[in-house]
């Protein structure tokens with residue numbers, strides 16, 4: 610089937626259920642990574658997964674159900690470094706690969722992630 614330009618990235622990823630599964634895998638990888646896991650030590654991870662899944666859905670052209678803080682507010686004061694940002698981007702990319710998402714779609718998700726870097730990185 611030909612990919613229509615009308616189809617959103619959200620739909621091409623497989624919709625909310627597929628995104629929920631990717632987010633689960635993504636945070637398993639993040640929390641296993643010594644470079645970043647301590648940042649989440651006071652975070653309610655169930656809520657975090659819900660918010661991240663809603664944010665990714667919205668950012669990829671799906672329904673706007675995200676009710677969390679702005680990306681800038683959510684990361685303020687965490688002192689996230691460029692290196693930590695890159696590590697987390699790699700975990701997201703690997704989580705998408707884990708579910709056999711085609712590389713051209715992974716590239717588009719990572720582009721969106723990278724476009725928000727200035728709101729996340731503080732050092």
Ligand code: HEM
Nearest residue numbers: 645648649652660661664677678683693694697722725729
């Ligand atoms: C563009 C990239 C990123 C996006 C889109 C993103 C998205 C989000 C979202 C939606 C939340 C929830 C906000 C809320 O519940 O109000 C959040 C919280 C959080 N993010 Fe990110 N994030 C990104 C990068 C990162 C990176 C690179 C790290 C760590 C190295 C990180 C660490 C955290 C932490 C620790 C929280 C929880 C803060 C708390 O418990 O109050 N994020 N992020």
